[in-house]
Amino acid sequence: MMRLVRYMMIMLLSVAPLQLPAAAGSAASFDATKTIFDHLKDSYEWHITTIGNKHITIPLPVILYSEREGWALFSSSVFHHTDTHRGFSIAREGAAEGKIVEQGADGTFSRPLLDISITKNVLAIFLNALLLVVLVLSVARWYKRHSGTDEVPRGFVGAMEAVIIMIVDDVIKPNVGKEAARFTPYLLTVFFFILLSNLMGLLPIFPGGANVTGNIAVTLGLSLCTFIAVNLFGNKEYWKEIFWPDVPVWLKLPVPLMPFIELIGIIVKPFALTVRLFANIFAGHTALLVFVCLIFITMAVNKYLGSAMTVISVMFSVFMNILELLVAFIQAFVFTMLSAVFIGLAQPQHHGSDDNENK
């Protein structure tokens, strides 16, 4: 297996030098970078496929609030016919590329005050959320209808139970500690939300395919929830350790060095969560898209090379998809585990006994 992979890598590398001038030459016909980023980025409509010249898209509602126009609600499909609607247009370049901007009185473009459009990712989140609620409630219904002591669930409910038991017993209870029961619903929700979003993201077409957990806003949202769970329910001991830790006084009195470091720690924890999940899923999607795009890049260079690359790309895509299935689970697991660890750290029990253990 490793030899096969190495062989393929050599082939890919030997192709790479060919691709650069060719890609530059046929930039108008196929721009791999743009294609990849268009797939990874959020958008105002859900583009499913293009057959011939016909784009099959799901138009989504655009919800804006600007000082000039007030609230604006219209379908994203208006931009199919016109570039500018009520002064709003989709920026083609600049910092806000791909986002809706409005033209001010002085002619400059700026983002509207509020843009809460139902974008592709928002719709994907809603669909995932709905699916998650339906799945979990259907499992919960089984438990409401059956006596847990008389029957053991089979099939999907049994599989869900196995995963829930694993998360509760191996992740939540050992990491959170005494207050584990209080945080179990939250951590389970986080785990299944991320897992389902990751898996849905691997499906190539609607309703999957959206790069939900590979979007930094989504992972930031999840991290914020964990941040709230950590700091809202942190006990007295936790706050004492931040503002008045057990260190020599000179480390905290004239210049609050340790408290400052501890405060940075509070910010860094959710930041680490945000970036880790985002980067992993983003990288996975990128790799998959690159393998698919390689077909088109090499096809533009040479028909035979392109045909050979098709086989290799599909094999790599299959390999990546299998890997991403693993990553989808691992990242959900890791996010849940780190959240549990952070929550557990905010619930120190007996400081004295902890010290003894460390010694």
Added chain:
Amino acid sequence: MSILLPDAGLLFWMLVAFGIVFFILARYGFPAITSMIDERKRFIDDSLKNAKEANERLANIKAEGEAILNAAREEQTQILRDAAATREQLIKEAREQAAAEGSKMLAETKRLIEQEKEDALLQIRNSVAELSLSIAEKILRKELSGDKEQQAYANKMVDEAVAKKNAEQ
């Protein structure tokens, strides 16, 4: 670099959607599942404990039964041994008694025989004395009459005496 900048609108909807999902699942979803799993776990633990206890009790009962059986067996051997000893004792006693009785009877018999013998001897002696006396008397009386007649007479006397003696006895 827009992929590294979180979009406020998406963040907003994300928080709304996740909040709703969390609210629903934390209320109606996961507690029902986890509480039932906990309940089943407790049930299994209890069942295991009960089974263990029952096993222990069974083992105890078995051991008790064994002990009772052993005690009974010991008692049985004790009883058998006692019975054997008692039997030996009885036989021995009986034999001793029989022997004592026998020797006692033998002694008695001997004494009786002795006495009988003495009585008989005494009687014989008396009879002989009497007989001798009467024979002597007859002989004396015959001697007085003739020789032949005397002999016949003496024989007749002896016969008479013997007959008399027999008649007497």
